[in-house]
Every structure is written in C-alpha cells, then in structure tokens.
Amino acid sequence: MHSDNVKIFSGSSNPKLAERICKELGQPLGQIKLSRFKSGEIYCLYEETIRNCDVFLVQTFSHPINEHMMELLVMMDAAKRASARTINLVIPYYGYSRQERKAAPREPISAKLVADLFSAAGATRVVTIDLHAPAIQGFFNIPVDHLTALDLISDCIKKKNLPNPIIVSPDAGRATTAEKMANILDAPFAMMIKKRPEHNESVITHVIGDVVGRTPIIIEDLIDTGTTIVNVVESLKERGAHDVYICATHPVFSGPALQRLDHPSIKEVIITDSIAIPEGHSDKFNVLSVAPLLSDAIRIINDGGSLSSLFKYGGV
Numbered sequence: 001m002h003s004d005n006v007k008i009f010s011g012s013s014n015p016k017l018a019e020r021i022c023k024e025l026g027q028p029l030g031q032i033k034l035s036r037f038k039s040g041e042i043y044c045l046y047e048e049t050i051r052n053c054d055v056f057l058v059q060t061f062s063h064p065i066n067e068h069m070m071e072l073l074v075m076m077d078a079a080k081r082a083s084a085r086t087i088n089l090v091i092p093y094y095g096y097s098r099q100e101r102k103a104a105p106r107e108p109i110s111a112k113l114v115a116d117l118f119s120a121a122g123a124t125r126v127v128t129i130d131l132h133a134p135a136i137q138g139f140f141n142i143p144v145d146h147l148t149a150l151d152l153i154s155d156c157i158k159k160k161n162l163p164n165p166i167i168v169s170p171d172a173g174r175a176t177t178a179e180k181m182a183n184i185l186d187a188p189f190a191m192m193i194k195k196r197p198e199h200n201e202s203v204i205t206h207v208i209g210d211v212v213g214r215t216p217i218i219i220e221d222l223i224d225t226g227t228t229i230v231n232v233v234e235s236l237k238e239r240g241a242h243d244v245y246i247c248a249t250h251p252v253f254s255g256p257a258l259q260r261l262d263h264p265s266i267k268e269v270i271i272t273d274s275i276a277i278p279e280g281h282s283d284k285f286n287v288l289s290v291a292p293l294l295s296d297a298i299r300i301i302n303d304g305g306s307l308s309s310l311f312k313y314g315g316v
Contacts, residue, residue: 003027005085006302007050011059011075013068014276017092018058020291025298030055034071042071044078055084056298061095062275063254069095069114073121080122088125088301089118090294092274093222093250097132100139115139127297129274129290130221130249133173145297149249149272150177150219151312152288154184156270157217157247164242166190166214170232178219181247184313190216192232212240222250223271226260233265243267249290251277258282 009030010018022029031047057079059072072089079087099110111133118126119142127145131137137144157165167189169178175191182189190209216236223229223246233244243265251271261269262282270286271277277287293310300307 003302005053006056006298007048007053007084008056008058008298009046009075011057011068011071013060013062013071014058014092014273016276017060017273017289017291017294020273020289021058021090021295021298024291024295032075034075042067042074044071044074046078046082049082050079051083052085054086054088054302055079056088056090058090058294060092060275062093062252065095069117073117076118076121076123086124087122088127088298089123090127090298092129092272092290092294093252094126094128094131094136097136100133100136111136112139125301127294127301129272129293132221145301145307147290147293147297147307147310149274149288149290149293150181150184152272152290152293153219153247153249153270154181154313156286156288157181157185157245160245162215162217162245164214166209166211166216166241168192168209168211168216168218168232168236168244170194170218170220170228174219174221177221180313181217181219185217187217188214192235194228194231207235207239211236213242215242216244218244218246220246220248222252223248223257223261223269224252225254226257230260230263233263237265245270247271250274253277261285 007030008022009032012034033045035043057075076087096110096114125143129147129149137146165187167178167182167187169175169191171194178189190211193206245267246269249272268286269284272288272290274290296310
C-alpha cells in the first residue's frame with residue numbers, strides 16, 4: 001500500500017515498531033519533530049503537509065506512561081489544527097486499562113478518563129491489541145478496532161510440539177483467553193486463584209486443574225513487575241509441573257521484572273514488540289512482532305474492508 005493521503009507518524013515510545021509497520025506497508029514514516037522545553041513541556045511540529053490526509057499516530061503506553069500519553073495528545077491537537085481528515089490512534093498497549101472499574105469506594109475509572117481525553121482531543125478511531133478488559137471498547141464513542149496477538153502466540157507455541165502441554169490462566173480474568181488457547185492447541189487448561197494484598201502483589205491460594213507431569217503454558221495480556229508470574233511458576237512447580245513457558249502480549253516490565261523472569265523454572269518467555277524492551281535481555285525471551293498485524297489493520301481500514309479477516313481463530 002502506498003497512498004499520498006495516508007500518513008503514518010511515530011511518537012517517541014516505540015519508533016522501531018512504527019518503522020516496521022511502514023516497511024510492511026511500503027509507506028514512508030512521516031516526518032515529525034518532537035522536543036521538550038526546558039520546563040518539560042512537549043512540542044510537536046509536523047514537517048510535511050497533512051491537510052485532508054488520513055493520519056495514523058503510533059504510540060504505545062510504555063514507561064514513562066504519562067509522558068507518552070501527553071505527547072500523543074499534543075500530536076493529536078497539532079494534527080487537528082493542521083486540517084487532517086482523520087486522526088487514527090494506533091496504541092498497541094492501552095495504558096490505564098487495569099483501572100477499568102471501581103473495585104473499592106472513591107476510586108477512579110482511569111481507563112474511561114483516558115478514552116474521554118482521546119475523544120476530546122479529536123481522535124476518530126483507535127486501533128489497539130489485547131485490552132486488559134475488552135469492555136473498555138465501550139468507553140469510546142468512536143470506532144475501536146480491538147486486535148489480538150493470540151493467533152501469533154498460539155502459532156509460535158504450536159511449532160514447538162511441547163510434551164503434555166496445559167494452558168494456565170494466572171487468574172480468573174484470563175480464563176476465557178486460556179480456554180480459547182487450549183482449544184486452539186487441543187490441550188487442557190488450568191486456572192490459578194489468587195488474592196492481591198497490594199498493587200503489583202499477589203498470593204496464589206488455589207490451583208484448579210491437574211498439572212502433574214505437564215508442561216504449563218501461562219497466558220497473560222501483560223507482564224508488569226513479574227511478581228505474579230513468578231508466584232504462579234513456583235506454585236506450578238510445587239505441584240509437580242515441568243518447566244514453564246510464559247506468553248504475554250505486552251512486556252510492560254517495571255522495576256526488576258527482567259531479572260525476575262530469568263527464573264530457573266521458566267523455559268521461555270514469549271512476548272511481542274507492542275512495547276520496546278531493553279537490549280541485552282535474557283536468551284529466554286522470544287519477541288514476536290505485531291507489525292504485520294497492525295499494518296494489515298491499517299491497510300484494511302484504508303481500503304474500507306473487514307478486520308475479521310485478521311482473526312485466524314476468532315476474535316477477542
């Protein structure tokens with residue numbers, strides 16, 4: 001695809017992913033200047049015309065998340081004032097998605113707040129991958145194309161021909177995804193029951209399913225500090241499971257997550273490049289690119305086709 005009316009620009013969160021997307025499309029990456037004033041204020045300047053163009057802004061919510069979110073809002077405002085025809089947000093990892101409901105009195109629903117900010121700033125469409133809660137799509141009054149990396153990850157696992165695999169959901173929230181992956185791989189699935197005394201902390205209380213002598217494949221939407229994953233791995237090992245494979249779409253990786261995941265009982269960590277991870281990581285990490293998935297979505301949106309063709313095993 002090469003169209004003078006389609007312009008793709010990258011924020012500073014994951015420029016390599018934006019470059020891969022453009023390479024897949026045969027489209028040049030748009031020229032944009034992003035800088036900071038001494039006070040920390042963000043400045044944006046499009047260095048090419050975008051009048052009457054369909055603009056795609058690629059920005060994921062990696063650390064520092066608030067900085068990248070504000071940068072995207074500034075990019076949107078500049079595009080709107082430069083008379084872009086549409087402003088399409090390509091947000092592989094939608095941050096604040098874990099705050100999608102009130103779990104206690106006087107809490108915010110921050111995922112809705114972010115949706116309102118994007119709508120108010122002029123977004124006409126959002127493209128994202130594996131939301132923490134699919135219901136977040138309903139927080140927007142504009143189209144949301146919710147893609148999934150489950151097909152990509154499942155195909156990667158299939159090629160390994162693992163002995164006695166069992167798909168493991170680390171909590172009740174991932175049970176539907178685990179069941180879907182179990183059906184794809186024709187394998188049983190198990191589920192962990194946990195409680196959270198604090199944010200980014202968890203305690204495994206029960207394991208539902210027989211994991212003795214099996215190769216666990218843990219499926220998650222994101223890995224943040226790695227604490228939960230390591231607790232799940234150690235609980236599975238205590239119950240007689242083999243070494244574990246970890247699958248997650250979004251490598252948020254806060255704090256010492258990389259060191260925690262270099263665990264002797266973790267065989268491999270399969271993630272995507274929805275968020276850029278530091279160089280020099282462990283050989284256990286297998287990074288799959290979502291650039292073909294996102295480029296196909298952009299092509300279909302531009303052509304007015306159906307995104308259902310992107311779901312090999314069914315949508316999310």
